[in-house]
Amino acid sequence: MDAVPLIQAERLSRHYGATVAVSALDLELRRGEVLGLLGPNGAGKSTTLKMLTGNLAPSAGLIRIDGIDLFERPREAKARVGYLPERPPLYPELSIEEFLAYCARLHALPKAARAAAIERAIERCGLGEMRRRLIGNLSKGYQQRVGIAQAILHSPEVVILDEPSVGLDPQQIREIRALVRELGDEHGVILSSHILPEVEQVCDRVVIIHRGEKRLDESIDSLRRRRQGGSLRLRLRQAPGIDALTAIAGVEHLEALAETFRIEYSGESPAEALAIAAVAGDWGLLELTPEGRDLESLFLELTDEH
DSSP: SSSSSEEEEEEEEEEEEEEEEEEEEEEEEOTOOOEEEEOOSSHHHHHHHHTTTTSSSOOOEEETTEEEETTTTTTHHHEEEEEESSSSOOOOOOOOOHHHHHHHHHTTOOHHHHHHHHHHHHTTOOOGGTTTSSSSOOHHHHHHHHHHHHTTTTSSSSSEEESSTTTTTTTHHHHHHHHHHHHHHHHHHEOOOOOOOOHHHSSSEEEEEEEEEEEEEEEHHHHHHHHHHHEEEEEEEEOOOHHHHTTTTTEEEEESSSSOOEEESSSSSSSSHHHHHHHHHOOOOOEEEOOOSHHHHHHHHOOOOO
16 A cells, blocks of 8 residues: 555544534545445534545545645545445436546546546446446446446546445345455545445445544454454453453453453453452452454444443
């Protein structure tokens, strides 16, 4: 991946009166990376994407696209972004070719380059056999493909996809996932999705936001390594100091939660050593259980309102 981020957002915020939709969000995207943006409904995902694409002005913060300030040089920065909103901006009365030709003009592609760009987008999105069909007569899956085709038509550095798999059947979802992964080989891609297995299969890194704030920013590889090792949930009636717990053999990392501790380890579980120490120290052992650390458990934990 390139050292310079394709997207660099710093302290990004958006307020609607007294309502805070996004608060001081930092976000980076690099070439060759597919970033999954997760959060429950109302978390601020779509607001964030609209700001990153220049369709919504932030209340505060800085956005650079491929090193270009989005607010100082908006036309130049936006030209480096392809965007598929949750509702694709399609014209049902046009054929695929007609629609992409219209989009090529909107992107100000030189006339001599338009035919080749349209052919490339049609081929990449698997639309060859449908090219002369009216968009209104296409299935939802093919309409999503057309939406992605318009987003990559001008060969942008950054491709931003908001819920590209919503409403699709399993076969269509598989095809869209393969296309997103392919796009990630050449571009930087941000994928917003509610489908957690999709994010784990397609993305390199995941950011979870809740109430407009970033709660997690971690690579998928790091999450998998956690699973290869493990973690324990420990609850005590009279907890000792942190040093007493971290001194136990096998404890690599300790995180204090509301009423419990998360003990992370690799190799052999330190559960027996923890139980022996709890009894010897009269800590009042109430719970010592293995804990799953997949993306779903993290998402639920970080967005739990209780």
